[in-house]
Amino acid sequence: MLTVAQAWEAIAQWATPLPELRVPLDEALGLVLAEPGIADLDSPPFDKSLMDGYAVRQADVATAGVTLTVLEEVLAGQVPRRPLGPGQATRIMTGAMLPEGADLVVPVEQTRTLNADRSQVEIATGGLPAGKNILRRAESTPRGTTVIPAGRLIRAVEVGCLAELGKSSVRVIRSPRVGVLATGDELVAVSERPGPGQIRNSNEPMLVAQLRQAGSQAFSLGVARDNVADLRRLVQRGLEYDVLVLSGGVSAGQVDLVPTVLAECGVQPVFHKIQLRPGQPLWFGVLERNRPATERLSPPGTGSTRERCLVFGLPGNPVSSLVCCELFVKTALRGLAGLGATPPAPTWAKLTAPHTNGGSRPTWHPAVLAFTPTGPEVATVPWVGSADLSATARANAMIGFEQPGQHYPAGTWVPVLAW
Amino acid sequence: MLTVAQAWEAIAQWATPLPELRVPLDEALGLVLAEPGIADLDSPPFDKSLMDGYAVRQADVATAGVTLTVLEEVLAGQVPRRPLGPGQATRIMTGAMLPEGADLVVPVEQTRTLNADRSQVEIATGGLPAGKNILRRAESTPRGTTVIPAGRLIRAVEVGCLAELGKSSVRVIRSPRVGVLATGDELVAVSERPGPGQIRNSNEPMLVAQLRQAGSQAFSLGVARDNVADLRRLVQRGLEYDVLVLSGGVSAGQVDLVPTVLAECGVQPVFHKIQLRPGQPLWFGVLERNRPATERLSPPGTGSTRERCLVFGLPGNPVSSLVCCELFVKTALRGLAGLGATPPAPTWAKLTAPHTNGGSRPTWHPAVLAFTPTGPEVATVPWVGSADLSATARANAMIGFEQPGQHYPAGTWVPVLAW
Numbered sequence: 145m146l147t148v149a150q151a152w153e154a155i156a157q158w159a160t161p162l163p164e165l166r167v168p169l170d171e172a173l174g175l176v177l178a179e180p181g182i183a184d185l186d187s188p189p190f191d192k193s194l195m196d197g198y199a200v201r202q203a204d205v206a207t208a209g210v211t212l213t214v215l216e217e218v219l220a221g222q223v224p225r226r227p228l229g230p231g232q233a234t235r236i237m238t239g240a241m242l243p244e245g246a247d248l249v250v251p252v253e254q255t256r257t258l259n260a261d262r263s264q265v266e267i268a269t270g271g272l273p274a275g276k277n278i279l280r281r282a283e284s285t286p287r288g289t290t291v292i293p294a295g296r297l298i299r300a301v302e303v304g305c306l307a308e309l310g311k312s313s314v315r316v317i318r319s320p321r322v323g324v325l326a327t328g329d330e331l332v333a334v335s336e337r338p339g340p341g342q343i344r345n346s347n348e349p350m351l352v353a354q355l356r357q358a359g360s361q362a363f364s365l366g367v368a369r370d371n372v373a374d375l376r377r378l379v380q381r382g383l384e385y386d387v388l389v390l391s392g393g394v395s396a397g398q399v400d401l402v403p404t405v406l407a408e409c410g411v412q413p414v415f416h417k418i419q420l421r422p423g424q425p426l427w428f429g430v431l432e433r434n435r436p437a438t439e440r441l442s443p444p445g446t447g448s449t450r451e452r453c454l455v456f457g458l459p460g461n462p463v464s465s466l467v468c469c470e471l472f473v474k475t476a477l478r479g480l481a482g483l484g485a486t487p488p489a490p491t492w493a494k495l496t497a498p499h500t501n502g503g504s505r506p507t508w509h510p511a512v513l514a515f516t517p518t519g520p521e522v523a524t525v526p527w528v529g530s531a532d533l534s535a536t537a538r539a540n541a542m543i544g545f546e547q548p549g550q551h552y553p554a555g556t557w558v559p560v561l562a563w
Numbered sequence: 564m565l566t567v568a569q570a571w572e573a574i575a576q577w578a579t580p581l582p583e584l585r586v587p588l589d590e591a592l593g594l595v596l597a598e599p600g601i602a603d604l605d606s607p608p609f610d611k612s613l614m615d616g617y618a619v620r621q622a623d624v625a626t627a628g629v630t631l632t633v634l635e636e637v638l639a640g641q642v643p644r645r646p647l648g649p650g651q652a653t654r655i656m657t658g659a660m661l662p663e664g665a666d667l668v669v670p671v672e673q674t675r676t677l678n679a680d681r682s683q684v685e686i687a688t689g690g691l692p693a694g695k696n697i698l699r700r701a702e703s704t705p706r707g708t709t710v711i712p713a714g715r716l717i718r719a720v721e722v723g724c725l726a727e728l729g730k731s732s733v734r735v736i737r738s739p740r741v742g743v744l745a746t747g748d749e750l751v752a753v754s755e756r757p758g759p760g761q762i763r764n765s766n767e768p769m770l771v772a773q774l775r776q777a778g779s780q781a782f783s784l785g786v787a788r789d790n791v792a793d794l795r796r797l798v799q800r801g802l803e804y805d806v807l808v809l810s811g812g813v814s815a816g817q818v819d820l821v822p823t824v825l826a827e828c829g830v831q832p833v834f835h836k837i838q839l840r841p842g843q844p845l846w847f848g849v850l851e852r853n854r855p856a857t858e859r860l861s862p863p864g865t866g867s868t869r870e871r872c873l874v875f876g877l878p879g880n881p882v883s884s885l886v887c888c889e890l891f892v893k894t895a896l897r898g899l900a901g902l903g904a905t906p907p908a909p910t911w912a913k914l915t916a917p918h919t920n921g922g923s924r925p926t927w928h929p930a931v932l933a934f935t936p937t938g939p940e941v942a943t944v945p946w947v948g949s950a951d952l953s954a955t956a957r958a959n960a961m962i963g964f965e966q967p968g969q970h971y972p973a974g975t976w977v978p979v980l981a982w
Contacts, residue, residue, distance in 0.1 A: 151643050169753065169768055170768055170771065170783075173775060173776065174776075175773045175799075175850075181978045183953075184756075185756075185757070186739075187953070188762075189757060189762070189929070190759070190760065191728070194880075196981075209827055212853075213874055216862045219714045219749075220749040220879065221747075221748040221749020221750070221760050221761055222760055223759045231815075238879065238880065239749065239762070239879055240760070240876075241759070241760045273899065275836070278936070279951075283844055284951045284953060284954070285953045286600060286950075287951075291892050291956065292953075292956060296630055298774035299776070299982065300770075300772035300776055300885070300982075301769065301955055301956045301958070301982070303768050303769050303771075303772040303957055304765045304766065304768065304769030304772075304881055304952050304956075305765070305768065305953055305956045307753045307764065307765035307767075307768045308762075308763055308765040308952060308953075310593045310753060310754065310755075310756070310763060311753070312748075312752070312753045312754040328640055329638070329639075329640040329641070330638075330639040330641075330658065330659075331640070333731070334588065334729060334730070334731045335729065335731040336729075337603075337604075338604070338608060339659045340609070340642045340660070341609065341639075341640050341641055341642045341659070342640055343607075343640075343658070343727075344727055344729060345726065345728055346724070346727040347725045347728035348726075349588055349589055349722050349723065350719050350720065350722050350723030350726065351719075352589065352722075353589075353718070353722040353723075356592060356718035357592065357719055364589075370638070370640075373776045377804065387670065388899075391640075411636035413943055433728055448621070451817070460639065460657065460658055461657065461658065462723055462727075466719070466720060466723070473884070489795065490610020490934065491933055491935065492647075492935065492936050492937070492938060494938075509834070512964045515908065515909065515910045517771075517911050517978075518911070518976055518977055519913075519938045519976070520910070520938065520939065521642075521937065525660075532728075533720065533723050533724050533727060534602075534606070534703060534704045534708075534710045534711075534724055535702075536720055536904070537710065537711060537720045537721055537724045538724075539720075552612060557936055557938070561833070561935075563718065563719075563720070
C-alpha cells in the first residue's frame with residue numbers, strides 16, 4: 145500500500161500543465177501566466193512627484209523660509225510647460241511629471257502661499273536633500289525588465305502590474321475542468337426525504353464547492369446507480385473532462401463496479417489504497433485519449449501533448465472524501481493549472497492539547513487553527529469518524545499526525561492545512 | 564486625523580448586513596447563511612457500519628477463530644432482511660444499515676471466508692468490544708440539532724452539511740455589489756501607449772480583481788475625466804451599487820473635483836485622511852438613498868432598512884490603493900456580507916531581519932510570509948514607495964509596523980495580513 149508521499153509522487157507524474165490560451169486581462173485572475181510580463185516602457189516613464197507640493201531646485205532651498213515665484217501648476221497627466229530657473233517653483237500634484245530643472249519636491253504641508261493668486265510660495269523647511277519625494281524615470285522598472293515571470297499565479301497585484309505593462313490580454317494556462325460523479329443506490333436527491341437505508345447526496349455538492357474554491361471549473365454529473373449501464377454512461381461523459389472525481393464505489397469488498405467500468409472505458413489504474421486515515425480506499429487512474437490500445441501506459445515526457453483524463457475514486461464517507469480532495473485532487477489541479485503538482489504546503493502550528501494518533505496509519509484530523517500574537521495554535525475537533533461531517537464543519541483546518549501510534553504532547557509543532 | 568483603528572470603527576457603523584435572499588444550494592458557496600441549518604432527521608438515520616466486514620453478535624466472538632453462518636450481504640442503501648441470531652453473521656459494507664441483533668462489525672481484513680459460496684466465515688480476531696466500527700443512530704447529530712448556526716460563512720464543508728440536512732436552497736445574505744471608478748485625465752486604456760505625462764489605467768482592473776477575490780461582485784465603471792460633467796455622470800451610475808470605490812482624486816491639493824461632485828450627489832463625508840502609510844489620503848462617505856434631505860446623517864440603528872451606498876476614495880498610487888482596499892474596503896465588504904465589519908485578522912509572524920519604521924505614521928509594508936516547521940516568518944520586500952507595484956508583486960502579505968520611528972529587531976512577532 146502506497147504512503148501518502150508515494151501517492152503524491154504518482155499523481156505528479158500525470159498532472160502536467162494543460163494547454164495555453166489567450167484571455168482578456170479581466171478573465172485572468174486565478175490563472176497561471178504562460179508568458180513573461182515584460183516592461184514595454186520605463187516605469188515611471190518620467191521623473192515623477194511622489195507628493196502634492198512644490199517642485200524646486202534644491203540649491204534654492206538650503207535654508208528655511210525662502211520665497212519662490214510659482215511658474216505654473218502641473219496636475220497628474222499634464223506636461224510642465226516651463227523649465228525651472230533659480231528662485232522659481234512649480235506647484236505639482238502626486239504622480240505628475242517634474243519640470244526640467246527641478247530636483248526636489250517640498251510637500252505642500254511644509255509650504256505657505258503668500259498671496260491670493262498663489263504666485264509666491266514660502267518654503268518653510270530648509271535643507272531637504274535633492275531627489276526627495278521624486279521617483280526618477282525608470283527607477284521602479286527599466287524597459288525590458290521581466291516584471292512577472294511566466295508560471296506565476298495571477299493575483300490582483302499581478303493584474304495591476306500586467307495592466308501597467310499594457311497587457312490587455314495575456315497567455316495563460318487553461319484552468320482544469322472537473323466532472324464530479326456520485327455513485328450508489330443508497331443516494332437520494334438533497335430535496336428528498338431518505339427512506340430506510342438511504343442518505344442524501346451530499347458529497348457531490350460538497351466536492352463541486354471544494355473544487356471551485358480551488359479555482360477549477362467543476363460540474364455535477366449526477367448520481368450513477370450501482371449497475372453497469374448507468375455507471376458506464378455517466379463515466380463516459382465524465383471522461384471528457386480533465387479530471388473525473390467519483391465519490392463512492394471504491395471500498396474493499398464493495399460492489400466492484402467502479403474499477404471494472406473504468407477499465408472497460410480505457411482508464412488504467414495507477415494506484416488503489418493508501419496508508420492514510422481517513423481515505424484509505426482512494427483510487428487513482430488515467431485515461432489517455434489518443435493512446436494506441438496496444439501501447440502500455442507510461443508517464444508522459446516533457447512536452448507530451450496527449451490528452452488525458454485523471455480519474456480519482458474517492459471514498460464515499462464525507463470526511464474521507466473531503467480529506468482526499470484536499471490532499472490529492474487539489475495536488476493534481478495545481479499540476480494541471482501550471483502551479484506544479486507539489487504536495488500541499490502546510491502552515492505549522494503548536495498543539496494546544498496533547499493528542500495520541502491511535503490506529504496503524506498516518507492521520508489527517510479535522511482541527512481548529514488560530515493565529516495568536518505569539519504564533520499559530522491548533523487543536524483537534526472532537527470527531528466520531530469519517531462519516532461525521534457536522535463535527536467537521538466546526539473545523540477550519542486539518543492536522544497531519546504522520547506517526548501511527550505516537551503521542552504528541554501539547555506544544556508540539558505539527559503540520560496543518562488550512563481549509 | 565483618524566487612526567487606523569478609528570477608521571475601522573467609523574466604517575463598521577455603516578457596513579451593516581445587506582438584505583437576505585434565497586438561493587439554490589449550489590450558488591451559496593462564499594455567502595453567509597441567514598437561517599440556521601437544523602437536522603431534520605437523526606444522523607445517521609440508522610445504526611451504520613463504519614467498515615466493510617461482518618456484522619456479528621459480540622457475545623459470539625469473545626474468542627478468536629469462531630466460525631459463523633453468513634445470512635446475507637447488505638450494501639449501502641439496502642435494508643437487511645434478516646435479524647441476526649446466535650452463531651450468525653451478515654456481510655456488510657461501509658455505510659450500510661446494521662441488521663437487528665448485531666452489536667459489532669469485524670473488519671473484512673480480520674475474517675476468512677470458508678467456502679466458495681461464502682456461507683461460512685471465520686472471525687480471526689476475538690474480544691473486539693461491542694459497538695466497535697458502528698455509528699449508532701443519531702450519534703453524529705440527533706434530529707432538531709442546529710448543525711450550522713445562522714451567520715456562518717458557507718464553505719465546501721457547510722455545502723456538504725446543508726445538503727445532508729435536505730437544504731436544496733438556503734436563505735443567505737446577498738453579496739455586495741461594488742462599482743470601481745478610476746479618475747484622472749492622465750489615464751489611458753491598458754491597450755494604449757501612454758503619451759507624455761500619461762499612465763495606463765492599472766488601478767481599476769487591480770481593484771476589480773482584489774474585490775472579486777474578496778467574494779464581492781465587482782464591476783468596472785471606466786475612467787472619469789477631471790471635469791464635473793464626466794465625473795458626475797459616472798459617480799451617479801456608481802452610487803447605484805452597494806459600494807463605490809473611486810481611485811484617485813482625493814489627495815490634498817489635487818483637483819478637488821471628487822469631494823465636490825460626491826457632495827453634490829448627496830454623499831456625506833464620514834472621514835478624510837488617516838494616520839497610515841501608504842494610504843493617508845483615504846476618503847470615506849455614505850449616501851443614504853431615501854433619507855429626507857433635511858435630516859442629518861447618523862449611523863443606522865439595528866434593523867435599519869435604509870438603502871445606502873458606501874463610498875471610498877482611494878489614493879491614486881497603486882500600492883496605496885491596494886493597501887487601503889485590503890484594510891478598509893474589505894472590512895466594509897465583510898460587514899455588508901454578514902460576516903461582521905471587524906478589522907482584518909492578522910497572522911502573526913517573526914521578522915527575519917530588523918526593520919526601522921521611518922516617518923511619522925504607522926506603516927503597512929509589502930512583505931514575504933513563509934510558513935516553517937517552527938512557525939511563520941516574514942521579511943519586508945525592498946520597495947521604492949507607493950507607486951512601486953512591480954516590487955509589490957514579489958510580496959504575498961503586508962506587515963503592520965504600528966509604531967512610527969520604532970526599531971523592530973529580528974525575531975519580533977509582528978502582525979501580518981496575507982494577500
